[in-house]
Amino acid sequence: MPLYKTITVNSSTKVFIWKIEESLEALSDGIELTENCANRVNNMKSELHRRGFMSIRHLMALEGYTDFDLYYDENGKPHLKDDKHISITHSFNFAAIIISDNEVGIDIEKQRNKILRIAHKFTPIEEYRTIANEDAMMRKLTIVWCAKESLYKSYAERGVSFLENIYVDEFTLDENQTTANVNYEGKEQRYIVDFFEFEGFTCAYALQAEA
Structure with missing residues (x-):
């Protein structure tokens, strides 16, 4: 069973990441769906999307x-019937969830130059033009996207704009939180927002800060 990583964020919050290596048949074994x-x-056309769904x-x-x-x-936001909070993400051959007593969001993205x-469309790009290295800029923008996607999933209100309504504070690549x-x-x-990079992917997960 390719459970890739487990992160205990705090006493009431856990992150689980799955590396999708099995066939759809193997992933379907023992899983009953509504x-x-x-x-x-x-109805999913992509075999990888089906496998991602089952790995969740x-x-x-x-x-x-x-x-x-x-x-x-x-609004399409997932919930658990016992009132715990859950967020779900899937990108290529990785899938992840975060479960918590509090509002949370999570996102995984493959690091690709197309984000440049x-x-x-999702952040004031002028803030990042001072980064001389294109690879570093790509990595940082991927973290920003993951952070914003995590907040979007947690807040879950129609009409919220990545560009206009969600702001990520400044951070450096050697940090793991913003x-x-x-x-x-x-x-x-x-x-x-906590974040980390692995195998050419970026993961970020967001927890609501206490008032």
Whole structure:
């Protein structure tokens, strides 16, 4: 079972990362899906997306949850029926979840140079033009994207813009934590964001900061 990494963030928060190496058949073994989720998997055109979906259910099982314990609200945000908070992510051959007593969000992204072309769509790019090394700029922008995606998943309000409403505070690549906030319709929510890099991927997870 390729459980890649477990992170105990605090006494009530854990991160689980899965490296997807098995076939869909192997990942489906022992996993029972709701009718809705079974239909979702069957309608996925990508085999890798199907495998990612199933690997998430294996990660949930590590904490004693099944697909029947998971539901989604009107904004598409996942929830657990016991009122614990969960966030889910999948990128290529990695999948991850974070489970906590508090509001959380998580994202994994493959590090790719194409982020340099789209950066202006999600962050004020001028802040990063002083980075002389293109690889370092790509890595930093990937962290920013992951951080913003994590906040977006946690805040989960329609209309929130990565560019206009989510801001990530300055950090350096040798750090593993930063802060960020969502400002939307007169409300502000602060977050603490942890991040790390592995095998050409970036992972960030966000926890709401105490008021």
